[in-house]
Amino acid sequence: MGNKISGRKLADEMQLEMAAEVSAMTVKPGLVVIIVGENKASQTYVRNKERTAEKIGINSKIERLPETTTEEDLLSLIAQYNQDEQFHGILVQLPLPEHIDEQRVLLAIDPDKDVDGFHPLNVGKLLTGQPGLLPCTPYGIIKMLQASGVEMAGKQAVVVGRSNIVGKPMMHLLLREDATVTVTHSKTVNLKEITRQADILIVAIGRGHFIKADHIKPGAVVVDVGMNHTAEGKLIGDVEFETAQEVASLITPVPGGVGPMTITMLMEQTISNARKKDK
Numbered sequence: 441m442g443n444k445i446s447g448r449k450l451a452d453e454m455q456l457e458m459a460a461e462v463s464a465m466t467v468k469p470g471l472v473v474i475i476v477g478e479n480k481a482s483q484t485y486v487r488n489k490e491r492t493a494e495k496i497g498i499n500s501k502i503e504r505l506p507e508t509t510t511e512e513d514l515l516s517l518i519a520q521y522n523q524d525e526q527f528h529g530i531l532v533q534l535p536l537p538e539h540i541d542e543q544r545v546l547l548a549i550d551p552d553k554d555v556d557g558f559h560p561l562n563v564g565k566l567l568t569g570q571p572g573l574l575p576c577t578p579y580g581i582i583k584m585l586q587a588s589g590v591e592m593a594g595k596q597a598v599v600v601g602r603s604n605i606v607g608k609p610m611m612h613l614l615l616r617e618d619a620t621v622t623v624t625h626s627k628t629v630n631l632k633e634i635t636r637q638a639d640i641l642i643v644a645i646g647r648g649h650f651i652k653a654d655h656i657k658p659g660a661v662v663v664d665v666g667m668n669h670t671a672e673g674k675l676i677g678d679v680e681f682e683t684a685q686e687v688a689s690l691i692t693p694v695p696g697g698v699g700p701m702t703i704t705m706l707m708e709q710t711i712s713n714a715r716k717k718d719k
């Protein structure tokens with residue numbers, strides 16, 4: 441078995457449609473991305489966001505701040521962009537340096553401009569089933585599953601990982617699609633017994649090749665959110681792709697799976713915010 445879901449291909453298609461939509465808008469969507477420090481992976485992701493925004497016709501501004509930036513300085517920059525009507529989306533790249541309180545920073549972003557969906561108000565809306573801005577990685581995964589014709593209603597979905605960015609919001613989005621959801625994590629006992637029940641297995645545990653073929657029920661749909669670098673510098677997922685694709689009916693690769701969709705959903709939410717201001 442084994443059939444790759446290309447997030448890259450779907451992302452390219454969606455971005456083309458977005459570019460056409462933006463060119464017809466009277467308000468140019470604006471996105472500001474704030475990055476603090478020199479984290480190499482974060483620098484790459486931010487560059488990719490800038491390139492994608494440019495391709496679509498979104499006005500993007502990158503605020504690159506030094507590692508030594510104080511929490512107060514970061515908060516006052518966010519307050520400035522909260523007031524700036526040119527920007528419909530504000531994103532603070534994570535992780536932040538240790539001396540900055542991440543929750544305080546996320547709380548400072550205007551919830552209506554929180555295109556990352558991390559503000560507690562948007563998290564609460566997701567939890568209570570109200571429309572709101574969504575975390576981009578789980579939102580992108582739902583889009584990929586829908587585009588691939590994967591039925592979620594009534595299916596057993598297992599999420600491996602309980603982060604605020606992926607695992608927890610993924611659980612709520614799958615529930616919204618009427619899946620039956622189990623969330624597992626690093627302290628789960630008998631993990632393999634649980635993952636082998638999954639019709640849909642979402643893996644976001646942050647450990648390279650943690651999930652092997654024998655964790656997977658034959659015919660399951662497997663989504664790999666992992667992004668790990670080997671000692672040789674190779675990018676690998678949380679799932680051992682080569683063996684897993686023999687068992688899965690559909691599987692996302694790393695790279696080229698979930699990652700490009702994360703950036704695409706960020707652009708989608710920025711455009712959708714700008715559309716509210718469009719005549």
Ligand SMILES: Nc1nc2c(c(=O)[nH]1)N[C@@H](CN(C=O)c1ccc(C(=O)N[C@@H](CCC(=O)O)C(=O)O)cc1)CN2
Pocket residue numbers: 484485488531532533534535556576577605667675694695696697698699700701702703
């Ligand atoms: N404020 C946020 N911070 C972080 C988020 C987020 O959604 N919001 N998610 C991750 C990083 N991330 C986006 O910011 C992200 C990671 C990876 C990719 C991606 O396209 N990856 C490529 C491979 C890239 C490479 O070669 O290294 C792929 O999978 O094909 C996009 C976005 C943590 N921080």
